Amino acid sequence: MKKMNLKLTLLILISLGFTLPQQKQHIVFFGDSITQAGVGASGYITVLGNLIKEKGKVDQYQLTGAGIGGNKVYDLYLRADDDVLAKNPSTVVIWVGVNDVWHKRTHGTGTDADKFEKFYHALIRKLQAKNIKVLICTPAAIGEKTDYSNELDGDLNKYSNIIRDIAKKNNCELIDLRKAFLAYNLANNPENKKDGILTTDGVHLNDKGNRLVADEMMKALVK
Amino acid sequence: MKKMNLKLTLLILISLGFTLPQQKQHIVFFGDSITQAGVGASGYITVLGNLIKEKGKVDQYQLTGAGIGGNKVYDLYLRADDDVLAKNPSTVVIWVGVNDVWHKRTHGTGTDADKFEKFYHALIRKLQAKNIKVLICTPAAIGEKTDYSNELDGDLNKYSNIIRDIAKKNNCELIDLRKAFLAYNLANNPENKKDGILTTDGVHLNDKGNRLVADEMMKALVK
Amino acid sequence: MKKMNLKLTLLILISLGFTLPQQKQHIVFFGDSITQAGVGASGYITVLGNLIKEKGKVDQYQLTGAGIGGNKVYDLYLRADDDVLAKNPSTVVIWVGVNDVWHKRTHGTGTDADKFEKFYHALIRKLQAKNIKVLICTPAAIGEKTDYSNELDGDLNKYSNIIRDIAKKNNCELIDLRKAFLAYNLANNPENKKDGILTTDGVHLNDKGNRLVADEMMKALVK
Amino acid sequence: MKKMNLKLTLLILISLGFTLPQQKQHIVFFGDSITQAGVGASGYITVLGNLIKEKGKVDQYQLTGAGIGGNKVYDLYLRADDDVLAKNPSTVVIWVGVNDVWHKRTHGTGTDADKFEKFYHALIRKLQAKNIKVLICTPAAIGEKTDYSNELDGDLNKYSNIIRDIAKKNNCELIDLRKAFLAYNLANNPENKKDGILTTDGVHLNDKGNRLVADEMMKALVK
Numbered sequence: 102m103k104k105m106n107l108k109l110t111l112l113i114l115i116s117l118g119f120t121l122p123q124q125k126q127h128i129v130f131f132g133d134s135i136t137q138a139g140v141g142a143s144g145y146i147t148v149l150g151n152l153i154k155e156k157g158k159v160d161q162y163q164l165t166g167a168g169i170g171g172n173k174v175y176d177l178y179l180r181a182d183d184d185v186l187a188k189n190p191s192t193v194v195i196w197v198g199v200n201d202v203w204h205k206r207t208h209g210t211g212t213d214a215d216k217f218e219k220f221y222h223a224l225i226r227k228l229q230a231k232n233i234k235v236l237i238c239t240p241a242a243i244g245e246k247t248d249y250s251n252e253l254d255g256d257l258n259k260y261s262n263i264i265r266d267i268a269k270k271n272n273c274e275l276i277d278l279r280k281a282f283l284a285y286n287l288a289n290n291p292e293n294k295k296d297g298i299l300t301t302d303g304v305h306l307n308d309k310g311n312r313l314v315a316d317e318m319m320k321a322l323v324k
Numbered sequence: 325m326k327k328m329n330l331k332l333t334l335l336i337l338i339s340l341g342f343t344l345p346q347q348k349q350h351i352v353f354f355g356d357s358i359t360q361a362g363v364g365a366s367g368y369i370t371v372l373g374n375l376i377k378e379k380g381k382v383d384q385y386q387l388t389g390a391g392i393g394g395n396k397v398y399d400l401y402l403r404a405d406d407d408v409l410a411k412n413p414s415t416v417v418i419w420v421g422v423n424d425v426w427h428k429r430t431h432g433t434g435t436d437a438d439k440f441e442k443f444y445h446a447l448i449r450k451l452q453a454k455n456i457k458v459l460i461c462t463p464a465a466i467g468e469k470t471d472y473s474n475e476l477d478g479d480l481n482k483y484s485n486i487i488r489d490i491a492k493k494n495n496c497e498l499i500d501l502r503k504a505f506l507a508y509n510l511a512n513n514p515e516n517k518k519d520g521i522l523t524t525d526g527v528h529l530n531d532k533g534n535r536l537v538a539d540e541m542m543k544a545l546v547k
Numbered sequence: 548m549k550k551m552n553l554k555l556t557l558l559i560l561i562s563l564g565f566t567l568p569q570q571k572q573h574i575v576f577f578g579d580s581i582t583q584a585g586v587g588a589s590g591y592i593t594v595l596g597n598l599i600k601e602k603g604k605v606d607q608y609q610l611t612g613a614g615i616g617g618n619k620v621y622d623l624y625l626r627a628d629d630d631v632l633a634k635n636p637s638t639v640v641i642w643v644g645v646n647d648v649w650h651k652r653t654h655g656t657g658t659d660a661d662k663f664e665k666f667y668h669a670l671i672r673k674l675q676a677k678n679i680k681v682l683i684c685t686p687a688a689i690g691e692k693t694d695y696s697n698e699l700d701g702d703l704n705k706y707s708n709i710i711r712d713i714a715k716k717n718n719c720e721l722i723d724l725r726k727a728f729l730a731y732n733l734a735n736n737p738e739n740k741k742d743g744i745l746t747t748d749g750v751h752l753n754d755k756g757n758r759l760v761a762d763e764m765m766k767a768l769v770k
Numbered sequence: 771m772k773k774m775n776l777k778l779t780l781l782i783l784i785s786l787g788f789t790l791p792q793q794k795q796h797i798v799f800f801g802d803s804i805t806q807a808g809v810g811a812s813g814y815i816t817v818l819g820n821l822i823k824e825k826g827k828v829d830q831y832q833l834t835g836a837g838i839g840g841n842k843v844y845d846l847y848l849r850a851d852d853d854v855l856a857k858n859p860s861t862v863v864i865w866v867g868v869n870d871v872w873h874k875r876t877h878g879t880g881t882d883a884d885k886f887e888k889f890y891h892a893l894i895r896k897l898q899a900k901n902i903k904v905l906i907c908t909p910a911a912i913g914e915k916t917d918y919s920n921e922l923d924g925d926l927n928k929y930s931n932i933i934r935d936i937a938k939k940n941n942c943e944l945i946d947l948r949k950a951f952l953a954y955n956l957a958n959n960p961e962n963k964k965d966g967i968l969t970t971d972g973v974h975l976n977d978k979g980n981r982l983v984a985d986e987m988m989k990a991l992v993k
Contacts, residue, residue, distance in 0.1 A: 255700030
């Protein structure tokens with residue numbers, strides 16, 4: 102009798118168009134200073150939240166920023182337990198790489214390519230072991246010139262290739278921000294300026310940059 | 325009656341010079357290329373093993389090398405589970421720092437001082453959480469000149485000071501190899517040579533260097 | 548009478564196909580290790596000499612190598628008097644820039660972009676003040692990958708742009724080896740290899756590289 | 771008669787304490803940002819001028835600053851004609867070296883030790899060829915800690931040793947500012963501070979630093 106009743110109730114609910122209460126997706130954005138600024142008033146995470154609201158899906162997503170300025174891939178690995186796993190996310194977006202390349206030149210403390218790969222794999226494994234969905238991003242830019250004459254373009258392309266390869270090997274969805282930024286600049290930076298198009302300083306996002314990133318994240322996260 | 329018997333047995337055993345079977349101390353040496361070479365025929369771990377044998381204490385100590393060339397402090401952190409904890413050591417000797425300084429100059433991929441400290445603390449905590457006794461060493465040398473004119477002396481001294489401070493804060497015994505190497509060179513390197521006294525190339529140990537390190541380790545480990 | 552005779556003599560000479568003895572062009576190639584190797588058995592200067600021979604113009608050109616390994620633009624400036632002006636050239640081909648970029652990464656001793664430009668200008672002025680014809684080259688490659696993912700591609704493109712600009716400002720003919728190398732690789736390096744197409748190691752020329760450089764020099768120098 | 775009169779006149783002049791009009795020594799201070807600041811209100815050149823005034827020797831010395839921020843030894847070589855020789859000095863004080871070491875770390879554009887030496891020799895020869903008296907200084911400090919744990923102490927000591935050797939080889943008087951700064955700090959920096967004793971930032975001089983440098987220069991220049 103009890104069983105019959107339950108089945109019946111479910112059938113009625115379904116026929117009436119109800120859905121069972123769904124668990125919110127908790128997305129943690131894990132990265133460096135760009136992600137740290139992402140939770141600001143005009144930051145990309147805030148913009149993404151607004152886009153989700155416009156879609157009427159605000160109840161389905163919880164967005165949490167976990168960015169710290171100056172972070173490289175091994176810094177993320179070190180604080181993954183405290184700053185990500187402790188928050189019980191269902192999804193994590195990793196966006197890292199600018200400092201691993203940049204600090205070679207500015208501080209002598211960048212990350213070797215082979216170790217970048219090793220720590221990135223270890224970080225993904227740590228998250229995937231908890232059944233977390235992991236999406237990874239290429240570093241967008243250190244300079245916005247479109248003729249590959251930004252000082253660090255070569256190395257940044259090299260590390261972006263590594264990340265694209267890591268995505269394939271680990272079955273992670275790739276958000277190819279470097280590709281998106283270059284395409285946007287090719288269309289909108291005819292004077293070959295080094296910044297001011299999507300960034301304030303070649304690295305950190307201005308309003309258009311925050312919007313572009315939010316749009317790319319939207320495509321990947323909200324389907 | 326039973327108690328009496330036990331006491332008696334113990335007294336007899338003691339009077340006969342017997343000791344109760346003791347558990348072997350398992351010491352893992354955790355480091356970079358210098359430690360990787362330490363298990364070689366004339367390496368410092370091998371020499372230390374011989375010194376222990378001469379003392380007739382071979383049954384009390386098991387020595388295991390866990391050195392990998394090019395390793396910096398964060399590399400040790402990444403492989404601590406697999407290469408150290410999995411071996412169930414009672415004691416770990418950490419000797420790292422040369423590459424964290426050196427690679428700034430040669431590869432642009434050294435370690436920032438604040439992150440060096442952060443990873444070193446995290447590594448010690450990881451080991452101490454398993455009740456492992458941790459001893460830590462200062463980096464011996466990048467160049468053997470005694471007038472502080474080896475190119476990286478300043479930074480190496482800075483990182484050595486950080487390690488000395490870490491030892492205090494974490495109640496780790498310090499094996500101050502940098503101090504020992506400088507003292508030896510002041511006495512034995514009157515021509516202010518850059519290598520050839522305790523090292524082959526300013527960094528990696530020759531026979532005298534391996535012996536000096538083994539002697540310093542002996543003092544700290546076998547009492 | 549005398550005049551008539553001279554005219555007549557000239558007319559006869561011309562009709563016989565003689566030309567008046569012409570002064571040889573003395574070309575000095577001024578650069579780094581690539582140019583130092585250029586005078587070797589298969590080096591680009593030797594190959595260029597052979598091309599000139601094939602054209603039957605061997606009497607018109609004298610080729611002299613003045614390359615020293617590791618040289619940057621300021622090293623050329625320092626030795627311009629002794630190694631170039633003292634040889635009384637009519638033409639100088641300057642080919643420099645690889646080390647100015649490369650040594651930033653490998654030794655911390657590259658050349659700032661603004662100082663690269665300043666020394667390059669000063670060097671050209673020094674030569675042009677002696678009525679020497681100056682041709683300048685872009686640095687060909689540090690790595691032969693064609694997707695701009697060679698580590699130093701960005702900076703090398705930046706310095707190549709500076710050189711192209713210097714050529715314009717100083718009325719020097721430009722030999723755009725970087726452009727020629729990239730075009731060749733796009734056509735002949737489908738696997739995106741880092742070396743082995745025109746270079747042995749990404750920088751120094753193999754036989755095909757020496758031939759390509761000689762061809763480009765031929766176009767610019769022998770008309 | 772004429773001769774007699776002249777002799778007589780001279781004797782009278784001498785007995786009255788007059789001296790014959792002497793040619794002023796024109797001293798040019800050739801260096802980097804420290805020397806650029808040296809002509810400021812409290813700069814070391816200004817302080818030196820005041821010390822000379824106090825000695826009543828203001829008519830005997832003309833002091834000219836020729837410092838430009840960021841200059842390394844090869845920058846001095848490039849502008850020696852325009853900025854020094856064109857001013858017809860009788861004496862030149864060269865003080866350079868901080869940037870040659872420092873920029874290795876901060877910009878990847880320091881100066882190789884062998885090239886530092888080569889340009890320094892060439893610069894001295896250029897000046898001595900005009901019968902100019904040349905005095906040279908060691909770089910004072912990049913950080914004021916007294917235990918050789920300033921990051922660049924090793925390399926700065928190395929370049930100071932090179933300069934001491936250059937002084938000997940070229941018969942230049944040495945003003946050993948590095949030695950003077952260390953001695954002062956050993957006496958007056960008991961807390962091992964990194965700056966604030968003789969410098970504002972470890973490199974650029976505060977009032978006490980300007981005074982110390984002026985005192986050292988006084989000893990060498992005004993005898």
